[in-house]
Amino acid sequence: MINSSIYIQSQQEVFDVVIVGSGAGGGMAAHTLTKAGAKVCVLEAGQPFDPADPKDMTQLKWPYESLRRGASSSLRNFGDFDAAYGGWDIEGEPYTRKDGTKFDWFRSRMVGGRTNHWGRISLRFGPDDFKRKSIDGLGDDWPIGYDDVKPYYDKVDKMIGVFGTNEGLRNNPDGFFLPPPKPRLHELMIKKANKALGIPTYPSRMSMLTKPINNERGQCFYCGQCNRGCSAYADFSSSSVLIKPAAATGNLTMLPFAMAREVLTDPATGLATGVSYVHTGTMQEYTVKGKIVVLAASAGETARLLLNSKSSRFPNGLANSSGVVGKYLNDSTGASRSAIIPSLFNRKRYNEDGVGGMHIYTPWWLDNAKLDFPRGYHIEYGGGMGMPNYGFGWGIEGLNGRENFTRDGLKKAAGGYGATLKEDYRRFYGSYVSFAGRGEPVVREDNYCEIDPNVVDKYGIPVLRFNYKWSDYEVKQAKHMQETFEEIIHAMGGEPMGKKPGADSNYGLADPGRIIHEVGTARMGDNKNTSVLNSNCQAHDVKNLFVADAAPFVSQGDKNATWTILALSLRTSEYIIDQRKKGNL
Amino acid sequence: MKRRDYLKNMGLSSLGLAVFNPDEKAIENLESAKVPVKRPNGRTQEEAEMEARLQAEVFLNKHELDTITILSDIIIPADGKSGSASQSGVTAFIEFIVKDKPEFKTPMRGGLRWLDSESNKRFGKKFIEITAAQRINIVDDIAYPGTAPKHLSQGVSFFTLMRNLTATGFFSSKMGIADLEYKGNTPNQWNGVPDDVLKQYGLSYDA
Numbered sequence A: 001m002i003n004s005s006i007y008i009q010s011q012q013e014v015f016d017v018v019i020v021g022s023g024a025g026g027g028m029a030a031h032t033l034t035k036a037g038a039k040v041c042v043l044e045a046g047q048p049f050d051p052a053d054p055k056d057m058t059q060l061k062w063p064y065e066s067l068r069r070g071a072s073s074s075l076r077n078f079g080d081f082d083a084a085y086g087g088w089d090i091e092g093e094p095y096t097r098k099d100g101t102k103f104d105w106f107r108s109r110m111v112g113g114r115t116n117h118w119g120r121i122s123l124r125f126g127p128d129d130f131k132r133k134s135i136d137g138l139g140d141d142w143p144i145g146y147d148d149v150k151p152y153y154d155k156v157d158k159m160i161g162v163f164g165t166n167e168g169l170r171n172n173p174d175g176f177f178l179p180p181p182k183p184r185l186h187e188l189m190i191k192k193a194n195k196a197l198g199i200p201t202y203p204s205r206m207s208m209l210t211k212p213i214n215n216e217r218g219q220c221f222y223c224g225q226c227n228r229g230c231s232a233y234a235d236f237s238s239s240s241v242l243i244k245p246a247a248a249t250g251n252l253t254m255l256p257f258a259m260a261r262e263v264l265t266d267p268a269t270g271l272a273t274g275v276s277y278v279h280t281g282t283m284q285e286y287t288v289k290g291k292i293v294v295l296a297a298s299a300g301e302t303a304r305l306l307l308n309s310k311s312s313r314f315p316n317g318l319a320n321s322s323g324v325v326g327k328y329l330n331d332s333t334g335a336s337r338s339a340i341i342p343s344l345f346n347r348k349r350y351n352e353d354g355v356g357g358m359h360i361y362t363p364w365w366l367d368n369a370k371l372d373f374p375r376g377y378h379i380e381y382g383g384g385m386g387m388p389n390y391g392f393g394w395g396i397e398g399l400n401g402r403e404n405f406t407r408d409g410l411k412k413a414a415g416g417y418g419a420t421l422k423e424d425y426r427r428f429y430g431s432y433v434s435f436a437g438r439g440e441p442v443v444r445e446d447n448y449c450e451i452d453p454n455v456v457d458k459y460g461i462p463v464l465r466f467n468y469k470w471s472d473y474e475v476k477q478a479k480h481m482q483e484t485f486e487e488i489i490h491a492m493g494g495e496p497m498g499k500k501p502g503a504d505s506n507y508g509l510a511d512p513g514r515i516i517h518e519v520g521t522a523r524m525g526d527n528k529n530t531s532v533l534n535s536n537c538q539a540h541d542v543k544n545l546f547v548a549d550a551a552p553f554v555s556q557g558d559k560n561a562t563w564t565i566l567a568l569s570l571r572t573s574e575y576i577i578d579q580r581k582k583g584n585l
Numbered sequence B: 001m002k003r004r005d006y007l008k009n010m011g012l013s014s015l016g017l018a019v020f021n022p023d024e025k026a027i028e029n030l031e032s033a034k035v036p037v038k039r040p041n042g043r044t045q046e047e048a049e050m051e052a053r054l055q056a057e058v059f060l061n062k063h064e065l066d067t068i069t070i071l072s073d074i075i076i077p078a079d080g081k082s083g084s085a086s087q088s089g090v091t092a093f094i095e096f097i098v099k100d101k102p103e104f105k106t107p108m109r110g111g112l113r114w115l116d117s118e119s120n121k122r123f124g125k126k127f128i129e130i131t132a133a134q135r136i137n138i139v140d141d142i143a144y145p146g147t148a149p150k151h152l153s154q155g156v157s158f159f160t161l162m163r164n165l166t167a168t169g170f171f172s173s174k175m176g177i178a179d180l181e182y183k184g185n186t187p188n189q190w191n192g193v194p195d196d197v198l199k200q201y202g203l204s205y206d207a
């Protein structure tokens, strides 16, 4: 159990490393560096969180234990039991958008950041994902390739645990997988439909322990609630899996409620000397000194910290002589659709909670050279007899009047009330499926975040202003997603719900930021005029400053970002250890 | 955070990390200024305070709640398998949720008014005062969006909202979850779809 007492234990004045943020990137850096013996201080703006502490735990609660029956609230945007403290809007911590463009920014204010409630879809990038420009001439290549990152993906797989299968797919590389859970009924139906359509379907790759891997963490007991945080620590979250063991080394000083304001530098040497922060409870100001500073506050926040760290030596913000900080921001594309499958009406009941997420998925399977858009997407699937909660049964008037949807196969008037309506809810339960495409956008310099010249948050820290637009590439990709979803739905004998999203809604393409994979705001590169960091995520301008979140990403890939954040953070941390040993830092 | 923990954090100042000296008095003021709301398990302090505020608020009155109870039981009555909406606690759920989601406040209050006014027009009495048959006479005209008379469209919208809230409230209650025969939310070992179900759908794990 993490209690606040472990947060204060180091007595040193100057830490070996100060890390800002305790999410995927910060947690991995803290874990690696403390295990290597470094004295590390982690500043975390949010509060402590431990899914095994009854105070924080929501796992296995019933909807009627929530006043709002599990509905979302302004304080829990993904439902009343979801393990996210924070959300799209945080009181007193605004962000703004420029010129009517859109960008939504999801932030979690807690130890472990957004990894407490993330989807646990744990995909490596493949060789092509690092070299897209060489393939289609758009965007930029990374200065590193798959072979550079592979050893770290391998280590992350083994250290954290991920289930899946080795399929020998070139751009969806094999790894070290625990056994995957068997598909659920609707997943078998999707797989069958996909087979007929030539769309591949594989066991998903997610970070839950279907087998125990050590004594500190338990085994998954299939409650389907990873987004609430696992009291057995059988799913990956940075708080339980990285910060906790880091604290156990005795080398970690974990400061929650610590909102970093700026990175401090020595005017003479230009090196980072530490970080200033506000205590969010007392509003007192502090500084913490370190020989090395690692930023891992999330791609957006890391850009904000760099841009806010201005001095006469660094008038455009720290590590920003290129002017690239904040630019090339990008989020995954996303579009979705749901359907009802009449053959599942009145299905037999049994427990199919499984793990908290899908048991199958479809990686990108087509050749963009033959399509009218440049980059791919993968498909995530949902459905099944989940726990009913707020929203259950909503909109039945759109369903129960359809042909063949009644028990006796006759048509009846939509809506209604009474005994037959009650019957309808029972009949439809568990017969929904949903499809979500998550794709790669083409990175653009003119999608960026910058410091809003006029607005500060309640701590007096200047806030981010976003400027983001989708291009035709992403819109066409969303159109393709919608067509694919309908094909699958029809092949399953299902009926799509709602109207097919058309051109008027960009084919259902989610607004920028909504997929919560923001990357790219301090990208790496070999040329210091066009990138912020070198290929080890070390600032070109400040050699003792590193970035360990998704800010270094040169492009998004058609995968979710987090497994790559973890691998890169591990790689950067090992580089720091190596450079310290060699006396270069 | 407990005061003790604040002070532990403050301890850093004596180690030279703090720029300003922490003012212990200021912390005490900050704490005593807060309404003391106990943090229940699974809630943050902020949530506990928000929920205490919402629970203290009174929005729907007794007449409105009585009408909701009658309507919800028309929508989900007791049958051989389970009890009725009100027996599962739907009234209390709706009482809370319209405060929690204020966008429901006016549609709910106004919809109930609409219903009483329609009842008055037809039978000279409020909805809760008319007979069961008279209530159905009104409900039949607003329960079917596809065929309802055009001039009653506001009543249809209100009834649709009531149906949605009633169903959600009922099926997320202990009674409703048992009715649906949801079997999960308990530690188990997932071994795949049961054999008889695979057979029923002509599926297998080998394909």
Ligand SMILES: Cc1cc2nc3c(=O)[nH]c(=O)nc-3n(C[C@H](O)[C@H](O)[C@H](O)COP(=O)(O)OP(=O)(O)OC[C@H]3O[C@@H](n4cnc5c(N)ncnc54)[C@H](O)[C@@H]3O)c2cc1C
Residues within 6 Å of the ligand: A020, A021, A022, A023, A024, A025, A026, A043, A044, A045, A046, A078, A106, A107, A108, A109, A110, A111, A112, A113, A114, A115, A117, A118, A119, A120, A121, A122, A123, A258, A259, A260, A261, A296, A297, A298, A299, A301, A516, A517, A548, A549, A550, A560, A561, A562, A563, A565
């Ligand atoms: C609902 C949801 C589902 C997701 N599903 C997936 C998925 O299936 N697969 C996947 O790969 N990714 C997924 N993601 C994305 C994933 O959560 C992020 O990619 C990942 O957590 C990013 O790690 P990070 O370390 O960069 O930032 P975070 O995890 O956000 O951590 C940053 C931390 O820094 C702290 N911080 C911020 N500013 C400051 C400051 N000024 N001072 C001090 N501390 C600060 C924050 O409080 C936070 O704790 C999902 C996200 C969400 C919200």
Ligand code: SF4
Residues within 6 Å of the ligand: A059, A208, A209, A219, A220, A221, A222, A223, A224, A225, A226, A227, A229, A230, A231, A232, A234, A235, A354, A355, A356
């Ligand atoms: S599904 Fe498994 S890993 Fe996820 S929260 Fe439940 S028991 Fe833990």
